[in-house]
Amino acid sequence: MTDTADTTVSRRDLLCTIAGCAAAASVAGCSEPTHTDFFRHHLHELTPEQLKAMLADLEQEFSAKYGKDVTVAMTEARPGVSFAYALDLSRCIGCRRCVHACVKENNQSREPAVQWIRVLEMDKEKGIDLHHANAYYEAETVPRPGHFYMPVACQHCRNAPCVKSCPVGATWQEPDGIVAIDYDWCIGCRCCMASCPYGARHFNWAEPELPAEELNPKTHYLGNRPRPKGVVEKCTWCIHRTREGLYPACVEVCPVGARKFGDLNDPASEIRYVLENKRVFVLKSELNTRPRFYYFYGV
Amino acid sequence: MRNHSLPRWLAAFALAALPLAGCDAHDHEEDFPSSIGAPPVEAASPQGIHVPPPPFSDGVFPCSDCHDPEMLLPNPRRRKLEMAHQEIELKHDAEHRWCLDCHDAANRDQLHLAGGELVPFEESYRLCGQCHGDKYRDWRAGVHGRRTGKWDGDKEYLLCVHCHNSHAPHFAPIAPMPAPKRPVRTP
Ligand code: SF4
Ligand code: SF4
Numbered sequence: 159m160t161d162t163a164d165t166t167v168s169r170r171d172l173l174c175t176i177a178g179c180a181a182a183a184s185v186a187g188c189s190e191p192t193h194t195d196f197f198r199h200h201l202h203e204l205t206p207e208q209l210k211a212m213l214a215d216l217e218q219e220f221s222a223k224y225g226k227d228v229t230v231a232m233t234e235a236r237p238g239v240s241f242a243y244a245l246d247l248s249r250c251i252g253c254r255r256c257v258h259a260c261v262k263e264n265n266q267s268r269e270p271a272v273q274w275i276r277v278l279e280m281d282k283e284k285g286i287d288l289h290h291a292n293a294y295y296e297a298e299t300v301p302r303p304g305h306f307y308m309p310v311a312c313q314h315c316r317n318a319p320c321v322k323s324c325p326v327g328a329t330w331q332e333p334d335g336i337v338a339i340d341y342d343w344c345i346g347c348r349c350c351m352a353s354c355p356y357g358a359r360h361f362n363w364a365e366p367e368l369p370a371e372e373l374n375p376k377t378h379y380l381g382n383r384p385r386p387k388g389v390v391e392k393c394t395w396c397i398h399r400t401r402e403g404l405y406p407a408c409v410e411v412c413p414v415g416a417r418k419f420g421d422l423n424d425p426a427s428e429i430r431y432v433l434e435n436k437r438v439f440v441l442k443s444e445l446n447t448r449p450r451f452y453y454f455y456g457v
Numbered sequence: 458m459r460n461h462s463l464p465r466w467l468a469a470f471a472l473a474a475l476p477l478a479g480c481d482a483h484d485h486e487e488d489f490p491s492s493i494g495a496p497p498v499e500a501a502s503p504q505g506i507h508v509p510p511p512p513f514s515d516g517v518f519p520c521s522d523c524h525d526p527e528m529l530l531p532n533p534r535r536r537k538l539e540m541a542h543q544e545i546e547l548k549h550d551a552e553h554r555w556c557l558d559c560h561d562a563a564n565r566d567q568l569h570l571a572g573g574e575l576v577p578f579e580e581s582y583r584l585c586g587q588c589h590g591d592k593y594r595d596w597r598a599g600v601h602g603r604r605t606g607k608w609d610g611d612k613e614y615l616l617c618v619h620c621h622n623s624h625a626p627h628f629a630p631i632a633p634m635p636a637p638k639r640p641v642r643t644p
Contacts, residue, residue, distance in 0.1 A: 251630070252633060253633050255634060257637075258635075271637065271638060273637055293636070295633075295636060296633075296636055299632055300633045301630060400608065403607040404607055404608070405606065405608055413603065413620075414603070414628065415620075418599070418600060419608055420608045420609075421609065424609075427608070428599040431595075431598040433489055435598075440488070456595065
């Protein structure tokens with residue numbers, strides 16, 4: 159069963175047919191055949207040749223669709239690297255530069271808009287209180303007096319409920335800690351969304367709209383490659399950048415330098431300095447999800 | 458956790474029946490690692506750090522173009538400036554500070570430390586670090602301020618003055634980018 163057959167039935171089509179899930183079909187894009195062969199093996203079971211052929215297929219498909227050279231990399235985790243992220247709550251001013259830089263970098267759908275980062279505005283008086291958080295704040299300038307800001311995206315949990323709840327193994331934790339999704343394996347059931355306590359996962363209810371001129375052509379299979387309708391996506395810590403040694407886009411764009419990223423196994427890294435010298439916490443620690451994403455107070 | 462040996466179509470039927478518990482592959486890794494016993498954290502020496510050029514206002518540098526010691530004798534008296542630089546409103550401990558605490562009277566193209574050592578504008582962080590030692594320490598470690606480049610290699614730093622106007626260092630509020638749309642509820 160290789161992926162070369164010019165099948166007109168995609169895996170998702172067939173799934174829908176078998177399951178007779180008419181309701182799901184209407185949102186899950188079941189009418190359009192995709193490049194993926196239904197009989198493909200799981201990503202981790204592909205031979206190097208099959209993987210290569212699959213990536214080449216995707217590159218061809220995307221390049222034709224968007225009219226420019228799109229690369230789809232499958233750069234592996236670097237041995238011995240354990241990623242973590244830290245965000246300085248005493249610095250963030252809620253400007254949403256990170257949200258929009260992320261959308262551009264990671265080819266999120268513009269309409270309907272998918273945004274992996276959500277910046278919550280909270281009252282200084284109340285402290286961290288998710289029930290009173292507001293993601294829709296509008297203001298001439300930020301920070302607004304009396305408020306502070308808490309950006310939330312995937313926490314790359316070590317003990318990730320999303321991974322446990324996926325019935326098909328379409329999402330897992332990579333050796334470097336990144337929680338990844340294979341969009342071609344996702345059946346769109348949204349179990350992971352229901353189980354994620356951070357609202358970090360987003361569903362493509364409609365065909366993602368991504369203007370060709372805005373497409374970032376440097377993509378990773380498990381990251382920012384264009385997604386089909388009917389699959390779940392989330393922050394990947396810019397896997398296409400960080401696996402090459404670069405910082406995630408949000409780290410580089412944040413005007414106040416609130417965002418820190420690096421390797422926990424490197425004692426000289428910025429992230430280790432934060433964990434050793436600052437007041438650090440994780441969001442909803444009581445749930446034992448054990449995030450790799452830390453919040454800290456830099457002052 | 459990789460449960461991909463499960464046939465997918467079977468799984469699609471059996472969602473509800475699946476137990477949600479799973480194994481944790483990373484059980485022995487600490488969530489809050491510390492480096493007790495590890496070498497002290499010292500990022501690359503600041504002098505080896507890449508910083509972009511200082512953000513001078515147009516045409517203002519070299520200062521010695523005007524402050525030529527032969528032509529314009531330095532006036533070390535603390536006063537309100539009237540001949541030039543009136544636009545500068547000092548909001549940086551103004552009660553105790555003034556120009557020549559940082560700018561060198563004899564060599565206007567440089568700054569000086571409290572002890573008199575001259576410091577070029579490219580290394581102004583050493584001057585700032587005299588009072589703001591905690592921020593200086595964090596900055597050198599890459600934790601205060603913005604970094605670009607590689608998490609595992611060369612990084613570009615910014616000078617303190619790229620984000621903080623040295624004469625009025627409070628970070629100025631900025632306009633936020635658009636808010637997300639509220640989800641529409643169907644009635
Ligand atoms: S870009 Fe930085 S300051 Fe602005 S909202 Fe994001 S984290 Fe906060
Ligand atoms: S934050 Fe949500 S999506 Fe991210 S790893 Fe944790 S449970 Fe999964």
